[in-house]
Amino acid sequence: MPADANTPLLAVNGVTLQYKTPRHLVTATYRVDFSVYQADRYVILGPSGCGKSTLLKAVGGFMRPVEGAIRIRNKDIVSPGPDRMMVFQEFEQLMPWKTVFQNVLFPMRATRKFRRAEAIERAEAAIAKVNLTQFRDVYPHMLSGGMKMRVAIARAMALEPDILLMDEPFAALDALTRRTMQQELLSLWEQLQFTVLFVTHSIEEAIIVGSRILVLSPHPGRVRAELNTGGLDYSNIDRPEFGAMSKRIHDLLFADGHAKQAATA
Amino acid sequence: MSIDVHRHDAVPARPEFEVEPSEAVTIGDVERPLPLSERVLKNESFQRLMILVVLIVIWEVYARWLHNSLLFPTFTETVQTFWGDIKSGVLINRTATSLRTLAIGYACGLACAAVFTTFAVASTIGTRILATLTAMFNPLPAIALLPLALIWFGLGTPSLVFVIIHSVLWAVSLNTLSGFRAVPETLRMSGRNMGLKGARYVGLILIPAAFPSILSGLKIGWAFAWRTLVAAELVFGVSSRSGGIGWYIFEARNDLDTATVFSGLLTVILIGLFVESVIFRAIEARTVNLWGMQR
Numbered sequence: 001m002p003a004d005a006n007t008p009l010l011a012v013n014g015v016t017l018q019y020k021t022p023r024h025l026v027t028a029t030y031r032v033d034f035s036v037y038q039a040d041r042y043v044i045l046g047p048s049g050c051g052k053s054t055l056l057k058a059v060g061g062f063m064r065p066v067e068g069a070i071r072i073r074n075k076d077i078v079s080p081g082p083d084r085m086m087v088f089q090e091f092e093q094l095m096p097w098k099t100v101f102q103n104v105l106f107p108m109r110a111t112r113k114f115r116r117a118e119a120i121e122r123a124e125a126a127i128a129k130v131n132l133t134q135f136r137d138v139y140p141h142m143l144s145g146g147m148k149m150r151v152a153i154a155r156a157m158a159l160e161p162d163i164l165l166m167d168e169p170f171a172a173l174d175a176l177t178r179r180t181m182q183q184e185l186l187s188l189w190e191q192l193q194f195t196v197l198f199v200t201h202s203i204e205e206a207i208i209v210g211s212r213i214l215v216l217s218p219h220p221g222r223v224r225a226e227l228n229t230g231g232l233d234y235s236n237i238d239r240p241e242f243g244a245m246s247k248r249i250h251d252l253l254f255a256d257g258h259a260k261q262a263a264t265a
Numbered sequence: 266m267s268i269d270v271h272r273h274d275a276v277p278a279r280p281e282f283e284v285e286p287s288e289a290v291t292i293g294d295v296e297r298p299l300p301l302s303e304r305v306l307k308n309e310s311f312q313r314l315m316i317l318v319v320l321i322v323i324w325e326v327y328a329r330w331l332h333n334s335l336l337f338p339t340f341t342e343t344v345q346t347f348w349g350d351i352k353s354g355v356l357i358n359r360t361a362t363s364l365r366t367l368a369i370g371y372a373c374g375l376a377c378a379a380v381f382t383t384f385a386v387a388s389t390i391g392t393r394i395l396a397t398l399t400a401m402f403n404p405l406p407a408i409a410l411l412p413l414a415l416i417w418f419g420l421g422t423p424s425l426v427f428v429i430i431h432s433v434l435w436a437v438s439l440n441t442l443s444g445f446r447a448v449p450e451t452l453r454m455s456g457r458n459m460g461l462k463g464a465r466y467v468g469l470i471l472i473p474a475a476f477p478s479i480l481s482g483l484k485i486g487w488a489f490a491w492r493t494l495v496a497a498e499l500v501f502g503v504s505s506r507s508g509g510i511g512w513y514i515f516e517a518r519n520d521l522d523t524a525t526v527f528s529g530l531l532t533v534i535l536i537g538l539f540v541e542s543v544i545f546r547a548i549e550a551r552t553v554n555l556w557g558m559q560r
Binding site: 060062080081082084085086088090092093095096097106107110111139140141142 | 449451452454455457458459460461465469470473474476552555556557558
């Protein structure tokens with residue numbers, strides 16, 4: 001499906017995002033540029049308040065940039081759409097009135113992208129891929145947090161979006177489940193080679209999950225660096241390269257703060 | 266500090282080890298059914314039935330001791346009258362009249378509530394209008410509007426329907442709107458993410474997500490409507506030969522036939538119980554309880 005390996009799937013050019021709270025107009029990101037290519041595992045990393053979730057929402061079409069452009073396959077993003085399926089951090093993203101199977105099936109039928117028989121087949125396959133076949137007829141309230149997240153991922157994948165948007169999807173999970181989920185996401189990617197834009201505030205998670213990392217500076221979010229981390233994952237977490245990358249990102253994120261502190265001291 | 270060091274020294278050196286967990290078969294079945302007697306005794310319906318039986322026994326004993334069927338007929342007398350009036354068809358006719366009026370009023374009330382909440386969801390000014398109207402009219406007892414209704418619509422079903430609409434409309438709109446407002450932002454975004462808009466978004470996401478609130482609105486609305494109807498029928502009773510259950514009670518009171526009054530009240534209670542614990546309970550079991558949205 002890639003039109004051309006040299007044209008980006010998603011192009012974000014000079015994007016400034018602002019949102020209003022009852023008292024303030026907050027600038028979340030300032031003139032951010034980046035490009036995501038087919039089959040990238042692109043991670044946006046930054047401290048809290050750097051506008052990374054807002055950036056993802058803008059890609060999702062939930063808000064318009066005040067300046068700059070976001071284009072997917074050379075088309076401006078104007079509204080939310082199933083070509084950019086989002087996986088949220090919160091568990092409420094599943095519909096409590098539908099079973100696991102119905103939840104996965106629903107967007108395929110609601111968007112009329114697939115015929116009924118095909119949608120059913122795809123839903124079964126997606127549920128099997130995330131190892132939930134024996135829970136297919138269970139309602140979400142009976143699932144653990146990790147299982148709910150698997151359903152959300154299966155639901156998004158089954159629809160075969162151009163890009164999968166994940167907003168700190170594993171942040172609400174316990175540490176052991178989070179690790180399992182990271183592994184599973186990677187092995188799904190090995191099989192399907194989808195494109196994913198992943199937001200996190202964990203340096204370790206960014207290195208394990210990502211093939212390329214965009215580091216944002218805090219408040220308002222501006223591009224600090226873009227790094228390649230394709231070769232690094234959980235299997236070489238104890239290797240010096242992993243440690244060095246982690247240190248490098250840590251310094252990028254916190255060096256300014258330390259410098260300022262040193263200057264005032 | 267020195268104490269800490271001392272304590273550390275006192276801990277004996279322990280070797281590290283790894284083992285395979287043993288099979289858990291020694292406990293027997295991991296899950297086993299409770300004995301039948303325990304399941305029956307803990308059953309909610311059974312417990313509620315027992316409470317009813319106790320109340321009936323108290324009633325019967327007190328009425329027999331009082332021995333004054335003009336003031337307080339016994340349970341057996343009441344049931345006899347009730348059964349007699351059912352067999353003769355009087356009570357069934359009266360109840361049917363009441364329920365027909367109720368159904369019309371309830372349906373109209375729900376339709377009005379649907380219109381109001383649609384406006385309220387669609388625009389901020391709609392929300393303000395509904396909030397103001399609800400704040401004004403919700404505390405106003407429907408029965409207080411009856412004299413006005415009689416002037417406007419005369420004696421008859423239209424007046425009753427008008428007061429029932431009033432009693433249903435505000436309770437249902439208020440609950441539905443607050444239900445819509447409480448739908449989690451993530452669920453809304455997830456619905457819009459799938460490209461749902463307008464009526465499909467409301468029907469497929471908002472209504473099911475707000476269903477617990479909507480259902481409790483329906484329950485409150487039903488109770489208000491039923492109460493209002495019986496009370497209104499007591500006030501102006503009969504219209505064109507066919508009176509309702511309120512009229513049945515009123516007539517019996519005029520004849521000082523207390524057993525019939527009791528049998529009328531019993532009918533009101535039984536219908537209330539049926540709707541609440543059979544119809545609404547069944548809806549709850551198939552929806553909000555099944556979905557884990559309400560315990």
